[in-house]
Amino acid sequence: MNKVLIQILRDLLQTRPNRTVWIVFLLSLLITQGIAYRIYVVEKEYEFLLVKKEAEHIKNQLEDAINQSINASKILAFLIEQHLVDAYFERVSGELISQNDFVDALQLVRDNTIIKTYPLKGNEVVIGYSVLNDSAHRKEAMKALKRRQLYFEGPIRLKQGGEGIIGRLPVYRNNEFWGFSAVIIRKEKLLKAIGTDNTGMNDTYMYQLVKSGGGTANYNQMFESRKDFNEGVFYKNHLAVGDWDVYAKLRHSDYLSRALQFSFMGLLFSLLFAVFLWHLSIQPQRLQMLVDEKTNALDRLNRELENRAQELTASNKELEQFAYIASHDLQEPLRTVSSFLSQIERKYADLLDEKGKQYIRFAVDGAKRMRSIILDVLEFSRVGKYSDPPETIDLNVLLDEVCGTLQQTISEKRAIIQYGVLPKIFTHRSPMQQVFQNLIGNSLKYCKEGVKPTVRVSVLRLNNKWLFSVEDNGIGIDEEYSEKIFVIFQRLHTDDEYEGTGMGLAIVKKSIENLGGKVWVESGSDSGSTFYFTLPFMTANLPGSEENG
Numbered sequence: 075m076n077k078v079l080i081q082i083l084r085d086l087l088q089t090r091p092n093r094t095v096w097i098v099f100l101l102s103l104l105i106t107q108g109i110a111y112r113i114y115v116v117e118k119e120y121e122f123l124l125v126k127k128e129a130e131h132i133k134n135q136l137e138d139a140i141n142q143s144i145n146a147s148k149i150l151a152f153l154i155e156q157h158l159v160d161a162y163f164e165r166v167s168g169e170l171i172s173q174n175d176f177v178d179a180l181q182l183v184r185d186n187t188i189i190k191t192y193p194l195k196g197n198e199v200v201i202g203y204s205v206l207n208d209s210a211h212r213k214e215a216m217k218a219l220k221r222r223q224l225y226f227e228g229p230i231r232l233k234q235g236g237e238g239i240i241g242r243l244p245v246y247r248n249n250e251f252w253g254f255s256a257v258i259i260r261k262e263k264l265l266k267a268i269g270t271d272n273t274g275m276n277d278t279y280m281y282q283l284v285k286s287g288g289g290t291a292n293y294n295q296m297f298e299s300r301k302d303f304n305e306g307v308f309y310k311n312h313l314a315v316g317d318w319d320v321y322a323k324l325r326h327s328d329y330l331s332r333a334l335q336f337s338f339m340g341l342l343f344s345l346l347f348a349v350f351l352w353h354l355s356i357q358p359q360r361l362q363m364l365v366d367e368k369t370n371a372l373d374r375l376n377r378e379l380e381n382r383a384q385e386l387t388a389s390n391k392e393l394e395q396f397a398y399i400a401s402h403d404l405q406e407p408l409r410t411v412s413s414f415l416s417q418i419e420r421k422y423a424d425l426l427d428e429k430g431k432q433y434i435r436f437a438v439d440g441a442k443r444m445r446s447i448i449l450d451v452l453e454f455s456r457v458g459k460y461s462d463p464p465e466t467i468d469l470n471v472l473l474d475e476v477c478g479t480l481q482q483t484i485s486e487k488r489a490i491i492q493y494g495v496l497p498k499i500f501t502h503r504s505p506m507q508q509v510f511q512n513l514i515g516n517s518l519k520y521c522k523e524g525v526k527p528t529v530r531v532s533v534l535r536l537n538n539k540w541l542f543s544v545e546d547n548g549i550g551i552d553e554e555y556s557e558k559i560f561v562i563f564q565r566l567h568t569d570d571e572y573e574g575t576g577m578g579l580a581i582v583k584k585s586i587e588n589l590g591g592k593v594w595v596e597s598g599s600d601s602g603s604t605f606y607f608t609l610p611f612m613t614a615n616l617p618g619s620e621e622n623g
Contacts, residue, residue: 099348105372106340109379114333121307121329128279129309129322132268136283139176139267140226140241140315143257146170146177147224147243148537150255154182154245159190167192176263178238181256188256197234205254215254217317218242226316229261229283229296237261239316264296273297275325282321286312464612467503469496473531476510483518489527496533499540500612505585510544512578513605517546522600538611539591545604551597559595582607 153159153166159182167180171192179197182190186206191197206212214227228239238260245252264283265271274281274297282303283296297303304310308323347368418434473493477484484491491514514529521527525547534541551559560583582605586593590610597603 095348099344102344102347103341106343107337109375110333110337110340112379113336114329117329117332118307121324121327122309125279125307125322125324126309129311129320132281132322133311133313133320135267135269136264136313136320137315139259139263140313142174142176143241143259144224144243144315146174146180147241147255147257150180150182151243151245154252154255155247157247163190164192176259176267177257178260178263179258181254181258183242183254183256185253199234203233215242218254219244219251224257224315226318228285228316229264229294232258232260239264241315261296278325280323280325282319282323284319284321286317286319462502462504464500464502466498466500467506468498469493469533472503472507473510476507476514479511480515480518483515487518487521487527489518489521489529491529491531493531496531497535499533499609501589501609505589509582509585509607512582513544516578517544517548517603520546520548520603522547522549535611536608540609540611542607542609543604545602547602550599550601551595551603552599553597556595556597560593 149166149170150163153162163182170180171177180192181188181197181200183205186204188200188203188205191200194201206215210230211227214225218225222244224241224243226239226241229237230240232238232240238258241257241259242254243256245255265274268281268283270276270281280303281296284303285294303321303323306323307327307329308321311320312318313320470493473491473496477491483489510531514531517529518527528547530543530545532543532545534543560579583593586607586609591608593605593607595603595605
């Protein structure tokens with residue numbers, strides 16, 4: 075086909091050189107400008123996907139921060155409903171703020187007036203303030219009343235100074251409106267959640283948080299000086315809890331410049347190609363070689379564009395194949411090494427001295443530990459991929475199964491596992507079994523020498539959550555390592571002290587978060603540990619689902 079086209083082109087150049095040069099110029103220009111347009115579309119889509127991913131990340135960060143506020147406001151509402159405000163407001167508020175990184179202050183609004191705030195220092199000016207007398211505050215509070223859930227006003231300038239947002243949860247006592255439990259989050263905490271500073275931007279992105287429709291106050295944007303957040307390459311997410319639009323925008327967009335560069339190069343190429351063909355028309359003897367060269371150049375250009383799209387697809391497939399490689403191809407060499415080392419030790423036992431035998435044992439142990447690490451990495455990669463649907467699980471039966479799996483260790487250490495009568499929950503079985511097996515197994519592993527291990531498991535229903543706790547009397551964990559222990563491959567002890575790969579708690583954390591919960595530990599050195607984790611409360615006609623364990 076190429077030879078036929080070349081022959082036709084040669085004939086045309088010989089018979090009608092000028093007309094042929096113009097036709098080739100237009101065709102080349104059409105092709106290169108089409109490629110330039112394709113580059114424009116692909117690069118623009120790529121930049122948009124980057125911004126969309128960043129916007130979703132920012133939305134998730136803000137939702138995590140606000141979820142802490144939701145829990146705090148509901149606990150205060152519970153105190154009001156149970157007539158416990160006077161006795162427990164300061165103590166409970168102090169505990170809530172100490173455990174929630176993104177809550178700055180808590181308030182109680184009786185009818186129209188702020189009657190309590192914690193902490194009081196720095197917030198004295200708001201006591202006695204009539205919230206609903208201000209039209210802007212009143213409109214936002216009415217939205218909370220209409221929704222009957224926590225609703226945020228702001229960003230606004232706070233009466234006690236600074237900037238931030240205020241969330242109000244309507245509270246009803248004896249089926250009558252009592253007032254609001256309120257949560258204050260300062261701007262600094264919101265910026266921390268987003269991961270930016272007062273400029274609202276980093277090297278790649280700029281951000282904006284603004285009330286949908288312009289808000290109701292004279293200050294309703296996180297960054298007042300930024301008016302161009304909805305121009306250029308940007309993505310907008312909506313947060314209903316405050317009717318906010320969350321924007322992420324690319325600071326420097328390159329898709330147009332790249333497309334224009336290629337378009338200019340295409341135009342230049344077409345011009346040069348046309349001149350070149352005209353030159354060939356007066357030099358027929360060189361035509362074949364030069365047409366071949368330029369045709370190959372166009373083929374390479376097309377292949378490069380195709381390869382770019384294929385590389386993006388291939389990279390995703392390589393990531394999917396990694397888990398399979400880890401579980402099969404990497405394990406086989408380790409089994410071979412272990413097998414042959416064991417055979418060497420048996421066959422040449424009489425020829426090896428004690429040092430040589432020790433080296434072989436070290437090598438075998440190392441291969442076994444590497445295999446264990448590979449299996450744990452595979453297990454970690456599979457977390458969240460559940461083939462079985464959620465089901466009603468009797469926690470008593472589940473823990474009986476876990477204790478049966480750990481029976482040998484329990485018997486050897488004469489451990490006591492206590493869990494009383496637990497409720498039924500609706501969730502996935504396999505990750506729950508894995509979580510309890512890891513947590514109870516860790517309690518048995520890290521027990522004090524000479525002390526009989528005791529593990530207590532309890533479950534408590536808190537509004538729309540289950541709160542689980544696994545408490546032991548083991549060696550405990552220093553507070554400074556309370557976050558590190560959940561990081562993959564992070565260990566606090568050597569293999570000589572305690573065997574392991576540092577994957578167990580990482581798997582627990584990933585499993586719980588994939589189920590929609592959160593896990594943390596409360597402990598101290600040599601004082602035992604209590605692991606807490608939450609799961610969302612889901613119903614599927616569960617008998618006894620309102621009972622606490």
